Amino acid sequence: MSEQLTKSFQLENNDDAVIFGINDANLDLLAEKFQILIHPFGNQIDLKGAPDKINLVNNILRILLKLHHSGIQIGQADVISAIQMAQAGKLDYFSDLYNEILVRDANGKPIRVRNLGQRNYAKAILKNDITFGIGPAGTGKTYLAVVMAVAALKKGQVKKLILTRPAVEAGENLGFLPGDLKEKVDPYLRPIYDALYAILGTEHTNRLLERGVIEIAPLAYMRGRTLDEAFVLLDEAQNTTQEQMKMFLTRLGFGSKMVVNGDPTQIDLPRHSHSGLLQVNGLLRNLPHIGFIDFDASDVVRHPVVAEIIAAYDKNRSKE
Incomplete structure (x- = not known):
């Protein structure tokens, strides 16, 4: 039988x-991920399991408590991030994620990066003219890119946000959908709308859309334009053809930034297209002023089961 350690973690008061x-729920998540036993008793919890796991969980709880005392509201996403960083041996950097507020949402709630992958992504966007975020769903690529775009707009670094994605999923059936062109392509742009509504609020977003400060359009609308003093986001970029990608990247104008996001495992292009x-x-990976950030399942910030699903698919793909 492997060595077992029992350790108690004490809270300062009931509010903690x-x-x-x-x-x-957070204790249950920690117990499951680290295969230990956790028994809460009022302001104290007892931890029992393998010594290395117990020490990690104790350190996670200590850091979460310190963040709580500093006024940061702790949610399950924070616990998941702490678990991921502890498993990667990077727990010492966890508190650093809370040092900077990227922007505040419509309710005044601070928006921060959730893990090291997101922090590297945000830094790359600030540093480079063009940044590629490549990796699976759930890593926050779209949401964080929109956050960075809104932050740049609020600071006066750009005058316009241009958010686009290909409507490849509709294919030849697009003409059979009801409504005008906007009504036909809007469903494919919904994730971008959702991010804007969450960050700016519905009314503010709609006002900026009406004034043309924010433009949300299918990729085809970018052809023939030069985009100056704009923050330009291309989402679902795995569904662009090689010709479309070249067309988009060469729209970059003076004073602009581009962010290109995509998941190479979810390509919906016809088989003859690359x-x-x-x-x-x-x-382009080694060109100056262009950054690439590669996300993986460990960067997923959705429900913990999502990361497990992605990892299972990746494992199955490697066997094929």
């Missing part, structure tokens, strides 16, 4: 129990 989560995202991954 908020870090345990609703119905101790993804522009796959091509630039090898073609």
Whole structure:
């Protein structure tokens, strides 16, 4: 039988129990991920399991409690991030994620990066003229890119936000959908609308859309334009052809930034078409002023089961 360690973690007062989560959900998550036993007793919890796991969980709880005392509201996403960083041996950097507020949402709530992958992504966007975010769904690529775009707009660094994605999923059936062109393509742009509504609020977003400060359009609308003093986001870039990707990247104007996001495992292009995202991954990776950030399942910030699903698919793909 492997060595077992029992350690107690003590809270300072009843209010600190908020870090345990609703119905101790955060404790249950820690117990499951680290394969230990956790027994709460009022302001104290007992941890029992392998010594290395117990020490990690104790350190996670200590950091979460410190963040709570500094006024940061701890949610399950924070606990998941702490777990991921602890498993990667990077828990010492966890508190650093809370040092900077990227922007505040419509309700005044601060928006911060959730993990090291997101922090590297945000830094790359600030540093480079063009940044590629490549990786699976759930890593926050779209949301964080919109956050960075809104932050740049609020600081006066750009005059316009241009947010686009290809409507490849509609294919030849697009003409059979009801409504005008905007009504036909809007469903494919919904994730971008959702991010804007969450950050700016519905009314403010709609006002900026009406004034042309924010433009949300299918990729085809970018052809023939030069985009100056704009923050330009191309989402779902795995569904661009090589010709479309070249067209988009060469729209970059003075005083502008571009962010290109995509997941190479979710290409919906016809079989005879080649993804522009796959091509630039090898073609542009070492050019100056262009940054590439690669996300993986460990960067997923959604429900913990999502990361497990992605990892399972990746494992299955490697066997094929």
